[in-house]
Amino acid sequence: MSAPPMDGYDRRIDYLRISVTDRCNLRCRYCMPAEGVWKLGHEEVLRYEEIMRLAAIAVRMGISKIRITGGEPLVRKDILYLCANISRLEGLKSLSVTTNGVLLGEYAEKLFSAGIRRLNISLDTLKPERFFQITRVDCFQQVWEGILAAQRVGISPIKLNAVILRGTNDDEIEDLARLTVDHPFHVRFIELMPFRPQEEHSPSEFVSSDEILERLSGIAPLQPAAGPEGNGPAVHFRLPGALGTIGIISPITHHFCAKCNRLRLTADGKLRTCLFASEETDLRQLLRNGATDASIMETIRKAILSKPERHSLERPFSRKCISRPMFAIGG
Numbered sequence: 514m515s516a517p518p519m520d521g522y523d524r525r526i527d528y529l530r531i532s533v534t535d536r537c538n539l540r541c542r543y544c545m546p547a548e549g550v551w552k553l554g555h556e557e558v559l560r561y562e563e564i565m566r567l568a569a570i571a572v573r574m575g576i577s578k579i580r581i582t583g584g585e586p587l588v589r590k591d592i593l594y595l596c597a598n599i600s601r602l603e604g605l606k607s608l609s610v611t612t613n614g615v616l617l618g619e620y621a622e623k624l625f626s627a628g629i630r631r632l633n634i635s636l637d638t639l640k641p642e643r644f645f646q647i648t649r650v651d652c653f654q655q656v657w658e659g660i661l662a663a664q665r666v667g668i669s670p671i672k673l674n675a676v677i678l679r680g681t682n683d684d685e686i687e688d689l690a691r692l693t694v695d696h697p698f699h700v701r702f703i704e705l706m707p708f709r710p711q712e713e714h715s716p717s718e719f720v721s722s723d724e725i726l727e728r729l730s731g732i733a734p735l736q737p738a739a740g741p742e743g744n745g746p747a748v749h750f751r752l753p754g755a756l757g758t759i760g761i762i763s764p765i766t767h768h769f770c771a772k773c774n775r776l777r778l779t780a781d782g783k784l785r786t787c788l789f790a791s792e793e794t795d796l797r798q799l800l801r802n803g804a805t806d807a808s809i810m811e812t813i814r815k816a817i818l819s820k821p822e823r824h825s826l827e828r829p830f831s832r833k834c835i836s837r838p839m840f841a842i843g844g
């Protein structure tokens with residue numbers, strides 16, 4: 514395995530998020546429209562053999578961390594086959610999955626057997642009716658039981674990601690944080706990013722991480738803590754005596770672009786070096802036109818060198834930020 518590639522701003526690129534599908538069994542308001550969702554055709558989506566080849570190439574280039582995401586990764590058929598294969602790549606230090614948790618009750622143990630030890634699970638509320646309001650599907654209890662199943666089979670760390678929306682779930686900041694007292698979960702508050710058209714997102718729904726932190730400081734003195742993932746984008750705290758930690762992720766107001774180490778591969782085989790940029794590199798075409806590993810590596814290296822320095826979304830919701838919705842990129 515080589516040393517991780519460096520981009521044009523001296524950042525070490527060692528993390529790849531792979532989206533395996535743009536389909537999802539929920540319709541979170543901040544991510545997808547209620548209906549009429551734009552979908553990739555079957556032939557457009559990378560086959561597992563293609564994903565595995567790209568993952569192996571990336572690891573040979575020095576990528577040491579891979580996350581499987583989507584859409585909802587657990588709705589793709591035979592996802593365990595992909596996880597098990599990627600987890601065996603020599604040189605890969607960390608393989609994780611991001612899921613909405615709906616299918617975790619059924620999958621937790623199988624994911625563990627397929628080599629998954631780390632999970633990110635979306636959880637924006639602890640109230641069943643509100644879960645329905647946010648995701649448009651009534652399955653809070655199923656998700657909660659899935660989270661507990663993941664804990665039971667030994668998956669660790671379990672990170673619970675909450676997107677906070679003013680007027681929807683901002684009154685639950687404290688309760689979500691208090692989950693960390695009795696459970697070894699890492700509850701992470703994420704600033705809302707403007708992926709949906711402006712008609713569906715009001716700028717007043719945005720809650721900054723500073724405001725979240727201020728609210729959290731009202732519960733108890735927050736102690737700075739080490740996070741579960743080393744130097745990721747979250748800033749971590751612990752409530753006194755808590756088993757888990759609280760993380761604050763501020764992609765908008767305190768962006769972490771200077772430390773960004775990630776690449777994204779979309780379900781249709783486009784490499785994106787920045788979540789908010791519109792440039793993509795078509796790796797699917799290379800794969801399907803018989804490109805050698807060496808030429809794919811060269812193309813990835815060139816894309817990495819063109820990774821933007823940062824996004825320019827200081828004025829959140831001043832515009833819709835990207836050419837593709839989040840579920841079609843891979844969060």
Ligand code: SAM
Pocket residue numbers: 537543544582583584585586611612613633634635674675676703704705706707708709839840843844
């Ligand atoms: N379906 C899986 C899930 O929800 O965990 C994985 C894909 S989802 C796109 C990945 C993450 O993106 C989730 O944690 C979700 O909350 C986050 N996300 C989606 N839209 C977002 C937005 N507009 N702002 C902030 N985070 C968003």
Ligand code: SF4
Pocket residue numbers: 537538539540541544545583584585613635840
């Ligand atoms: Fe689906 Fe995840 Fe988007 Fe919610 S955030 S709609 S679960 S892809």
Ligand code: SF4
Pocket residue numbers: 768769770771773774775786787788789821822823824
């Ligand atoms: Fe990385 Fe782009 Fe996100 Fe900044 S905006 S952290 S450069 S992906």
